[in-house]
Amino acid sequence: MLRARRWFLAPLVLALGVLASGCDGSFDSIDGDDGPPPPVTLVVSQAWVHDHQGDGSGGGASGGAEVQARLASLQREVGRLRQETRTGWVGTQDDVTGYLADLSGGSWAGTPAAFMDDYGPALFGTDSSVIRLGEPDSVTVPGIVTTSATQAVGDVPVQDARLVFTARDARLTGVRGRLFPDLTVSTTPVLTAEQAQARAEQISGGRATSAPSLIVLPRGAGVLAWLVTVAAPADGGGTTPLTGGDYYVDATTGDVLSVAPVSGEGRVALPTFRPRTVATRRAAARSVGAARAGAPDPRDVEVTGTNPIGGELKGHGLQTDNGVALVDTTTPWYDAATGDGVIETFDAAKVRDSSDLPGKRVVSPSTTIRDGEEIAAHALSRDVVDYYESLGRDSWDGQGGTLRSSVHFGPSDYCNSMFTTSTNPPQMVYGNPCTTGDGAQEVTEVEIDTAGHEITHGVTDTTAGLKYTGQSGALNEAFSDYFGNVIGNRVKGTDSVAIFEGGCTGYTAETLFCTRNPDGSLSLRYMLNGNDFDDYLRVLDPGFRLQYLGYSGQDHGGVHYNSAIWNNALWSIRVQLAKIDNEPGNDSPLAQAFDRAVYGALATRLGPTSGFLDARAAVEQVIIDSQLDPVVLRVAREVFDANKICAGCPDTGELGGDPVYTSPATQLHPVVSGDSVAWLDVSGSDDIFGYAASTHLGGATPTLGSRSDVVEVGFAGDALLTFDANGRITRYAPDGSSTLLDQPPANDAVAAGLAGSDAGGAWVSAQGVSYVDAAGQVTSTKIGGLQGDTVTGLGAGDGIVGIGTDGGKVLLWQPGSAPRQVGQLDGAVIDVAAYGEKVVAVDDSGTAALFTTDGQSFQLSGSATPFGVTMNDQYVVWAEAKGPLKAGVAGGVSNYPDTDLYLASLASGKIYDIVPEGGQQGFPSLSGDRLVWQDAAFGGDDVLTAEVPDDL
Template identity: 30%
Template sequence: MNHRSRTPRALGVGITAALSLVLAASPALAGPTADPDPVPGLVAGEGTATPQLVTGLAEAAPGSPADAARAYLAAHSDRYRIDPGQLTEIGTERAADGRTTVRFEQRHGGLQVFGAQYLVHLVGEGAEQRVESVGGKYFTGLTAPTTPAVPAPILRERALDALKDPRARAGAAVEDRGLVVLPGGAGRLAQHFTLTAADPDGGDRLVREVYVDATVGVVALAHDARAPYPMGGAGGVGAKAGAKAGAKAGAKAAAGSAARDGAAAGAAAGVEPATGTAPDAFGRSVKVNVGRLPDGSYQLTDLTRSAAISTYDAAGRDSEDFKGTIPADSAPAHSAGPDFPASTGTSGATNAHLNAGTVYDFYRNRLGREGLDGKGGPITSVVNVTFGGQQIPNAYWDGSKMVYGGGGPTYQPFAVALDVAGHEMTHGVISNSAALAYVGQSGAMNEAIADYFGNAIEVTARGQSMNDPKAALLGEDLCRTGTPEECAGRRLDDRRSTVTDYVGAGLDVDSGGVHLNSTIFGGALWDIRRTLDPLTADRLIYRALTGYLTPLDDFVDGRNAVFAAGRALNLNRAQLRTVEKAFDAHGIRAGWQSRVGLDSRPLLRDISTTMASPAAANGHWVMMSNTETLSKTALFTGSTSGSGTPTRLSPEDGRYHGWAATDGTSAAWVAVGPDAQGVFGMELLTGPLSGGSIRSLYRSANQQPGDLRVSGNELVFRTTDFATDQTTIHLYRNGTQAAEIPLPQGHSAAGLAFKDGIIAWSEQWAVGDDYAFAPTVYSIAAGKVVAQYPGTDGAGGTDPQLAGGRLLWKETPADRSKKSSIRSGALDGSGVTEVLSADSPVAARGLSFTASDQAVTVEQPGSKPGSGWTNAALPKLWQLPVTGGTPQRLSCNRGSQVFAAADQGTRVVWLDATAGRTDLVVRDRPAGSC
């Protein structure tokens, strides 16, 4: 549940594609018929030789389920290309209908492969046991090292770099989550960190998941998270439930056994089952199952079920105190007698306790699941937490328990709403089964399934009709004022579709749109529940979640999982058609990305690094990205016209290659990592775009060349000696250093520009407690600075560019309430004009721009409105003449448009996330109005 999201300071460049893991499903069905079977027979893996889904099998597999599953995969290694030695069983679940699912996690050198799980489904027992389907993500060809080459303190510091604001970095808590192998090609060894920091701008606490490549010390993946989720493979998958759901005698026996198990657990802790009364959040006295302590007092611990249910009242303590584990000095909500005080109701504790029991009963009695972990493990809720002394209008699953804010003047305590409780507890079920990664489409499915079961639990408990307009609302009971429709955080009947409504967000906006796009998939699931029998739908979605989904699945994978679950549950053809229509109505089908109405041409698909930004000049682009065959980031080049096939420019030497510049004929870039002798360093390389020899120009163990710029046979870049803070600008000609331009002591440079013998930069120096910025022009021929443009009224000029024989720069006032503008000046320091006024609707404080001799392209940064993020609020590109004029939309693509690079004339390349992934795209001219 997320009623409030912070405003990001930067927009990422990818969603799930950031890992090269969006595996688009293309079902290969049996021969065509007049009425084809909607259940896929085979879905091939992409970027791996292992198929993603195979159904319709009937192969004998005697023995224990795990052994039989492993033996089956080993016996068919030519079909699945799976090394059984890389598989670790993480759970075996026997469903109420007798089918068994064995879930394996892929390991490489003993380390978890991020999101890599493979499932084998068996039916029957003993000698009659057989395999009926298999599927998941298994990555062939992994050869990544398993021992870090970068010292742990440096990895930690690199992780902190993922927090862009130095104020956030200063007080951040860093949790080392251990080593993991990121899949794709040969794989990458990464150290996983969770960073937690206060938002310097006063918003929610920042939680950021960061993966640092442990061989070269650069961030491989980073994304924001509302709360930390286990990123694949955490926990078990389920208990071996023998009783069939719906069999009354079996259900009663199981319930009795569960009560005895819970009572036994309580007895071991010295707590006895008891009953009491407590006021709920509305002051009504209700009966509650509680625990009696040896001293005769009582606490909110329910021991009548196999999973002991305990509810804690944080009493206003900070949510950080309850991160991970319950503090040693905290105990479940307490009462001297069996009648609990009024505070138990006003805090939300009573409702949280009752709702937890209702959710448990739904999963146990309706779906045969013993608790959130499937093994009868304890269920814990914490209510009335705060953040920075303020009430939190939110609720979340933190990886082990439910955490509820106390609401405030606008909201009731968040534990009041049964659908919210069901939603958060379902996150617990998800993390102990499919463990859908909380990013991009997999994260949106995580939220969608939590929405589905949250609402399904509530309407079932209330006996509510699926035709009731309120049935599809989530959190409609939370508001103290207003209508349910106004209060609801989401509604599952909003009819959103991938083709018309998918929000193309980067990773720093809602973790790639996990909430923004959830109702597209959740709406399809809700339509299935409205059109099928609700019990059948619940069992179908639950089977898909626990038996077929894996952490990195996308929307189309989710569709296939539901169909495969339908076959396992023996849904008839008409029922499967109903499911098909629901997904089709929401645009969830293979190839949906090609139908979103792009007006740009793709140059390179699925950009897989959050550090990437393109360079372009004279009809060519250069860009770093991952490949299917490389374990590190490589440099690619191609034509901005889109003709031909992109080619790799950098050598395959195990290092990261990126941060490139080009003049359209040659490129310069930086390689980071150990060289052939194993010595770590940063090396500046250059080579022709057409291929040929690559030359090394500069190497350092601790200074990375920055702001590379190429012009003909000349190259400039800057370095900073961190011991002395001395910034030097280097000029190379024909591969040899021709000059060094040291800046005055205490001055630094950023944003180099270089063209036709002129170097420009933004010079910075301290002025009292503040800094001054001045665009500066240096003539190589004269060997000196020939012009400088100091700011006025506290303004400072940054991001200089040379275009049309003039210098352009961004002018940003010291007053943070004022917007930035774009200015232009002659190269001799005269004739300052305004290209884009701060009064322009396109102007914004955080704007950036790129320029050719003909046009300026402005990136208008995203700005979330009060109603929440939309496509319209994401970053967009505008273009105007280099001399100034009326800005026009460069592209009408609806998603995030970032990191633009001007080519020739009005042609621009940029990174676009409209199609549910991040692609390098191009347009030749402005689209005009959209």
């Protein structure tokens, strides 16, 4: 129904001289008479240009004055570098900062520090004084020296701020990464580390696993925060283990600024908002005998046992007075003085939550280990680190760190394994063999592909640091799949295309984890799955509130599903290279060289928010830098092109509206009032809380609030309302002033959500429900007759408030009078909208119904989703389930619904599918005829808008 111009995210390309010529009104001839076109020297971020062009200064297609000035500066400085070095440097603009994210293609004689002092201010926003250079690495990419540099304010590191310099023969050949200019925050904390730890433990109900550390969050002039890693307890039922969380505690105010998961698997521990007793940390003592540094402990013995999938396994243990402990001190990086650098295995059978990991050290009465999962975890860990050692990496972290494993973690329906950094040291955790109501689903979780996959998450965490959401999360999963299979094939001596086939040993029928492959075998995944970028699963991030209410997080934006795209591309390249050598992958020199190039890209060229195109560029550049056989680059480029991992190649389809904001960050739950739009901007370091972002329609540059702990945003007239992780409702007036309106019971406020509209906003308060009108006047009321129900949905509009409960009650409240019940649904009410004398409610069974004050009710849908509902005086708009979401990566259809925005006309009674485009759409908001919503069309969470016709 709604149509708008199509928005392409292919990067803009500027040629040398074009921008400068545009400034004085002259352009080179395009008729071919003046010779070939000038070389491309700057790849412009269209996302950055779009987000900054509306500064009111004009500037035409190239943007406003700010955009023109930045692009001119970048172009001029790249041109100077090209001229001075007489080499072909090309810069790529960063989507976030607007400075460069990549500089390559040339050669410059000098050190990284000297380069930054000369070119850094113009190209990366700062000079060498704010970066801390690490030790040069000449091993990861043969023939190339890579040097990592982290940004710091004083001695405090800046989150996600890093550059990687590449050099050959003492000449700089590339710079990649992101720095944040103008960070001036004081690095002297007001809050002590002990106070920050107590705050994080209190709000999470968990236990800190290491001493807090200071970090600067790169917003504005910077925010100084304590980073506290917390291991979380089991959920309320005491059965499902949770992963831990990284809690960022403001070092001045003590507020929790954000929370981020610390492993790719499981569920992050969300704040409970309830006071908890601060748990006493437990000290874990390691009993390792004294030995000469650099040599194994003299008590080392060989241990053996039976692999759960068949065959014998061997490893190393320590002979102690109590038996043989599964501690391997024969690693090259074992330090006898500290006991670090070992491989050790624990039994977590009696561990009930992750805060009690690792469990009990495995000690056997003899050198024969009777428990197959214990010997497998121990022996396979050594196989994984041996592989990475062959690439020049010292253990999983590159620093010779201890690799610890725990087996038998959680109940038999935990069905998972993970590498978690919520423990100290970080470690592998294996669940028991998965059993569900349908019976056994696998032989074991402890299998070489799984070990390689999960431990590679630790490698990624200590190199690229790829965030676990959207495209970066899909890459995170895919690199683990790739190296899990490479290592698995190497250990087993096979040339398998399947992942985790060992866990399916003996199975002939499909199970939850053992699915049929094209060759008839069973495995968890298959690398040559045939998926390209057009098969991307476009799912929304439902946000904190719905996860709090128990709804699916949709696989962090489909990271496991979408990993299939990168898997297919990388393994296709590897297979073709092995065919050229006429050798299996384990023996093919070309395939082995490509493996090293993929590792080099992961370890030296990618950052936390890298996407598929970044990963392609990184792999190709490492191939070039490593001076591999030209056939490797040719095959890689052909396969990447065929898989549509190229600028402008993916087909995003027709869009249902105009983009309001499409930056790489995640945008959640947009709201509109007049021509103002706001949303929750989830930072790259956090997929739970975020910043209140706002803009005016028409291209104005969005502004971000100063706090990163916002849970929900809404409007009350022209004023912006926020609800934050510390339980505060704050009103921000158009003049920039702020008022703390309330600090309600946070659990109740999260469950109900923050309702907003161009007339006023509402929230659950200690008094019951509170409402603030456009002028800032607050009214509160008690809600009678709930009979034990909890408010789980709120909606506001035209000066009234709609209320829904987990018992299905639907109420209407006109501030100044008492709430009254106007309807009843069978399920728990999740979403509510209100306008005039009407309330619309959506329950967890999919029913969407309209209720009026005169007792009438109308069912609008039986297939509504919990992705929001909105209304005005003419229409109701909600997210309708259209059946399973189709995507090649999901085997055709996924577990998640395809959702469209549906509109019901209150005048005609007709229902329309107004946004039928591919991917999920949800969380609509109406103000007059202006509709905004959250859309997954670009493979992320973006804000779109359109005008609704007034004659439907």
